[in-house]
Amino acid sequence: MANPVDPHIILEELCSSATARTTTALRTLHNILEQQSQTKSLDFSIVTIGKLSQEQGGPSTQTIRNRTGKHFQQLIDAWAAYSGTTRKKPLSVRQKQLLNNNDQHILESIDDPVIRAVVGSLIAERNKYRDQLNVLKANADIVIDRTTQSQPQVAATSNQLTPIEVEALRAAVADEFMDEQRWVVMPTGQVKDENGIEVYRRGYVNGVLKLI
Structure with a gap:
């Protein structure tokens, strides 16, 4: 790199x-x-x-x-x-603990020691590649054209959502908005605040992303 x-x-x-x-x-x-x-x-x-x-x-x-x-x-x-980072707001100590605890919860739910070891290795690899991706994003000015990706989705929900409503939903789950609120999005789509208190139930972010 x-x-x-x-x-x-x-x-x-x-x-x-x-x-x-x-x-x-x-x-x-x-x-x-x-x-x-x-x-x-x-x-x-x-x-x-x-x-x-x-x-x-x-x-x-x-x-x-x-x-x-x-x-x-x-x-x-x-x-x-x-400085080896990005514009994305760093996670607080509490947010990092929440993410680590979630990974630990996944591992503890696996009884088979072999499978647990494999999953633990995959989680470690995911974390490593996620960090590398953040550094790559910081070193590249990437413009993503989402026209072909988003237009069919908007058309599919045009009877229920207006463009303004779609934009409002997109803003509600944007990384920047979550950072400003100091909220963390869990892999299940659940949103918690910096104290670990649930703001939105599981599936919230994932469901919104499917709509938009």
Whole structure:
């Protein structure tokens, strides 16, 4: 896998085609991101960075999220990739415990020691590849065309859901929304808060995704 590009280079490239005002905002954001790269949490989510940025006179969370804030997002992505992570908000200690406990519950439900060992190995492999995928996402600007994938699904439910309703459902199960609420989605589709309390029952997220 190619090494991530130095964020300082990205900064200069972005500033070379930006207005004086945007250049100032980019450099302020750059300093904040550099400081964040030295923290233990390595939290490069737009919510966190936007809050820190606004406190120091830089672009706000909403400004970064806007379509016109693409250059800010690119700079955040560059620093996240350089730090070996992504813009996705890191799981809290409690959320990690919930995921680990769920894996442990699966293993404990298997009586056969051989099968248990195999499943344990598969879980470990899954976790490894998931981490690698997150790093790959941080190092690639991927545009996914979902037109052919989503249009038939919307048509199939057109009698019940309007486009606005479909978009609302999509937003309700989006990773960014879950991160902002500090909720964790379990493999069963169940949603729990950071204290392990059930927010939505099992099957909720999976069912919504099938609808949209």
